[in-house]
Amino acid sequence: MTTQNEQQKAKPNRNKEYYEKTKGFVVSIRLPGSTMEKFDQMTEETQLGKSQLIKAILDGATIKVPNPRVTEELLRQLTAIGNNLNQLTKIANEAHKAGLINVGGLTSRLNDIYSQIDVIKGQL
Structure with a gap:
């Protein structure tokens, strides 16, 4: 007790x-x-x-300071590029599975996306 x-x-x-x-x-x-x-x-x-x-x-994390040049507009552009890339990938996979296209034929569209990314890099 x-x-x-x-x-x-x-x-x-x-x-x-x-x-x-x-x-x-x-x-x-x-x-x-x-x-x-x-x-x-x-x-x-x-x-x-x-x-x-x-x-x-x-915890030993690397402390990073956000880039002050990253604006809402740049984030919007990157989001749009990411969405386009996802849509392109989905369509290409479906078309390739159906035997309609050769995936290698999408190079020009990918080059357009790379160009857009280079423009954004230039703004940073």
Whole structure:
């Protein structure tokens, strides 16, 4: 039989185990002003939250700064090219399976797509 005092001691341990399993740990640190400025700059440049940035650094991730020249318009163009390429691939596979075309005959259309990609690269 457990006493009330033993039950009170066991409760914080259960809470600690619960938070370790589900919530993780909270870490508080003090940083000098110059380090905090650098940290704030890194979170802004990487577009990561402070916790995400610290986790990424501790996990050994390579921290990459998004290219500021990548605009919504460029992403739209790349998406359109990707959609065209997917449609072309699907049609080519269906036609090839039906014996209607030789897949090698699609070279000119692929060259058009490569040209579009080169234009986008030039904008970066």
